[in-house]
Amino acid sequence: MQLTGAEIVIRCLQEENVDYVFGYPGGSVLYIYDELFKQDKIKHVLVRHEQAAVHAADAYSRSSNKMGVCMVTSGPGVTNAVTGIATAYMDSIPMVVLTGQVPTHYIGEDAFQECDTVGITRPCVKHNFLVKDVRDLAVTLKKAFYLAKTGRPGPVLVDIPKDITTHKCAFEYPKSIEMRSYNPVVKGHPGQIKKAVQLILDAKRPLIYAGGGVILSNSSSGLIKLAHLLGFPVTNTLMGLGGYPSTDGQFLGMLGMHGTYEANMAMQTADLIVAVGARFDDRVIGNQVHFASVPRKIIHIDIDPSSISKRVKVEVPIVGDVGEVLEELCKQLSAHKDKPEPKALAAWWKDIDAWRSKKSLKYKQGKEIIMPQYVVEKLYEITGGDAFITSDVGQHQMWAAQYYKFDKPRRWINSGGLGTMGVGLPYAMGVKLANPKATVACITGEGSIQMNIQELSTAKQFRLPIKIINLNNRYLGMVRQWQEMFHGNRYAESYVDALPDFVKLAEAYGHVGMKIERPADVEPALREAFTKHKNDLVFMDFMTDQTANVYPMVAAGKGLSEMILAEDL
């Protein structure tokens, strides 16, 4: 039977078991929306801005390991989506983005709502396609799903001109895809794994440094197994949080620019780093030269060869799926007659305990002003540590990462790589739709939340009872912090004047609003939000300390062990 391009798109999505498409209709995708309308298997979530569609699909993927799919129209639909796509790309999130395009015979003529979608998105997708023949449509979509989720995952975009959606051809969805130019390595090289085993057995001051790759490859259990087998300390990157249980005794907390003292000291002084699905980025190791000045050995496990030896020199690179490699490592280590030297390990843990005793995350909660850290700690208690937490970008993001102790993967949803303000609310929508029974909270600030505030309307339409924890200090806090520390207290444009009344704003959108101004009210307000208003979206506007800074901090350009601690001030 002959199907139109639009029918083929929907059939392909059904074949891929897509439950939700996040999107926004427009001229060039009208035929596809028409087909969407005629069926009820795939549900469409109408956002209020295309950027939010991409973020929501991204979080749907992050929080569930199911493919996030979004659809936007040509021209401005695409350019609005670019931030979302780049955000997903930087964090290697599998996602399929469908974009409408002007009819093929208009392409290149500066038609209404035309843009060079493939050109604009090329640097921020894993791959993209422009479909020029309806007969290529099904196989292209199959390739898009395949590429997005295999190897190092990432967003894949398929640009579909309007006339292609009306052209007809026979439909057959390919069962599998083979591409001669794309064969990601999954199994780690046995020789390399053997070398790694030897380095691990010889280590005196070892550290497991695990990132988002652990979560993306669903290999949290493998990581725990390896850590427990060896008794090595573990640190997580911002993206890796939840990949290793934060409440486990071997966990040192997050490392990096705002990492704990013990994690950063251990990273700097370890004689062996076992890097698992992490990429030694600038927010993690600080000054490259300073980091390289300490002799150490590095084993680096990653699916993407280009992540290895990019910023640091690596002794034993192991290219492969993190889960597969961890399993093989555990197997070989368990079978080995030798074990890491217990005495050396005990001495190393003694050092770590000394660093831990600094309690680098401590802060003082007085009676008058709410400390932002306190709100996150209370949120952790009240949700039993079991909520899905999304965040925006800035100080609140760091406090969320530091004080909400994630024990499970895919519970911590934030923009680590691109650092996109405005992701929090759309992320929470995607998370809630992927995990309808879960408690979902969005930790945000009054700056970030306003970057996609219009999604309160989407949340109402789809009845998404998200809890928004707005840490409102009337400043773009992280900007203010840097201005205080490095720009002589000149707060250029970081004070947010003329803020809306968020309670009224929430109510205007049909939600519940709360304003919390005193420390004593924090806990009762949270309890009320999570019990009485369980089924409502609650916007909780916490008036927090305007001067609070995120510590510890490794200033830009400084070495990882050159931290500024709260107690130094």
Next chain:
Amino acid sequence: MRHIISILLENEAGALSRVCGLFSARGYNIESLTVAPTEDPSLSRMTIVTTGSDAIIEQITKQLNKLIEVVKVVDLSEAPHIERELMLVKVRAVGKDREEMKRIADIFRGRIIDVTETAYVIELTGNGSKLDAFIEATDRSLILETVRTGVSGIGRGDRILKV
């Protein structure tokens, strides 16, 4: 260090811009770039001359391999190889210069492939330094126009880049 990187890639629209985009986005140098379909029309072969430390060249090869349309990448300069470039030079050829230009072309084993009353077009192949030497040896005022293809390269002996 100068490196010659050979790439086999799918002969598809946009593949070239993915490679170029990669070089500009990551701040790598391109000294020259040549590309054309191979004997298998579904594949293109590209030769890129670039410079960088060993670490940068390693990253370049890895990043190229990561592009979905790239099938194979080889650093030709790692082992014995041949590189050639083609140059067409239009020179003024009147009076005594007519004989002189013919002589220089012969010395460089160039061929005169177009002749008018006032000009020659000389075709030269060789590695880059030979072409540079020809320009050096020629009176600059006689050179009307030059066009170079950029380097093409191939491994010596048994080194074969094929799918």
